[in-house]
Amino acid sequence: MQTAFAPERLAADPQLASSEKILRTCVHCGFCTATCPTYVLLGDELDSPRGRIYQIKDMLEGGKDATPEIVKHVDRCLSCLSCMTTCPSDVHYMHLVDHARAHIEQTYRRPLADRLMRATLAFVLPHPGRFRLALAAAWFAKPLAPLFSSVPAGAAWRDAAACARKARGALRDREPARVPGGGRAQDARRHSPGLRPGGAGARDQ
Numbered sequence: 001m002q003t004a005f006a007p008e009r010l011a012a013d014p015q016l017a018s019s020e021k022i023l024r025t026c027v028h029c030g031f032c033t034a035t036c037p038t039y040v041l042l043g044d045e046l047d048s049p050r051g052r053i054y055q056i057k058d059m060l061e062g063g064k065d066a067t068p069e070i071v072k073h074v075d076r077c078l079s080c081l082s083c084m085t086t087c088p089s090d091v092h093y094m095h096l097v098d099h100a101r102a103h104i105e106q107t108y109r110r111p112l113a114d115r116l117m118r119a120t121l122a123f124v125l126p127h128p129g130r131f132r133l134a135l136a137a138a139w140f141a142k143p144l145a146p147l148f149s150s151v152p153a154g155a156a157w158r159d160a161a162a163c164a165r166k167a168r169g170a171l172r173d174r175e176p177a178r179v180p181g182g183g184r185a186q187d188a189r190r191h192s193p194g195l196r197p198g199g200a201g202a203r204d205q
Ligand code: SF4
Pocket: 025, 026, 027, 028, 029, 030, 031, 032, 033, 049, 050, 053, 086, 087, 088, 089, 090, 091
């Protein structure tokens, strides 16, 4: 991909220089789109790795502030890095999206509900004790859920959950019936801790 960053900006900012090098390795082939869950689900080029790379390039190259549109598409990226497994050019998408997220934090003021939700997540998720308390509180508050249906942050959570469910279903539909070695894909998933509910740390009982 051709880039037009100002040389003095690249010299002054090593992270920008590193992102520029990565951008130049993308050849626009689009192979990555086939393995991106958000593109598979939404069918929008702007929600594909290639589309996000274009948006990130435009933002970083021009030194522009993040716009709500770019924030929407970068926020939808799950950082699953599935796109990196199918890229023939070894585009280091992870660095690009991390750089874009840092740039967004510096140049974009999120709506209040969004900021509150993020602050809550940052307060709760890294601490197992707080997380356990939050789960217990959520269990007691479950009957009140319909009362929060009109709260924007609540709607965003529901959309995100629906998106994740649909992406999981869409990817499962594309799963081959059999895997190398002769077993069923379903069995391989069951015996692979990283691919079943419970995640990487789960063990067979
Ligand atoms: S597969 Fe790699 S080179 Fe091709 S468009 Fe995607 S990121 Fe760019």
